Amino acid sequence: MAKKKSSAEKRHRKSEERRLRNKSTKSAVKTSVKKFVALAQKKDPNTDAALREMIKKLDTAAGKGIITKNAAARKKSRMTKYYNTVKAAQ
Numbered sequence: 001m002a003k004k005k006s007s008a009e010k011r012h013r014k015s016e017e018r019r020l021r022n023k024s025t026k027s028a029v030k031t032s033v034k035k036f037v038a039l040a041q042k043k044d045p046n047t048d049a050a051l052r053e054m055i056k057k058l059d060t061a062a063g064k065g066i067i068t069k070n071a072a073a074r075k076k077s078r079m080t081k082y083y084n085t086v087k088a089a090q
Contacts, residue, residue: 022066025057029067032057036079040086051083 036050055076062072 022064025061025064025066029054029057029061033075033079037082040083043086043090047083047086051079054079 032050032054036047036054039047039050058067058072058076061067062069
């Protein structure tokens, strides 16, 4: 914590708010990835909807700067490749 400087205290408060906001977005991304993988393993018909939702969450997080654009692209690419292999095996 800052040493009795109002601007430093405000900076600390704001960074804590941002950290919590980013944490919730990262958690939502991870949850959507897990949901997609679980549905893909079960060969559920809703897998394509879960893939679209996951891609949307990744793009949102990348747009906000929470994860890098390359990380989002890499995850989308890997999950799409996984989706296509599961779809081909059906």
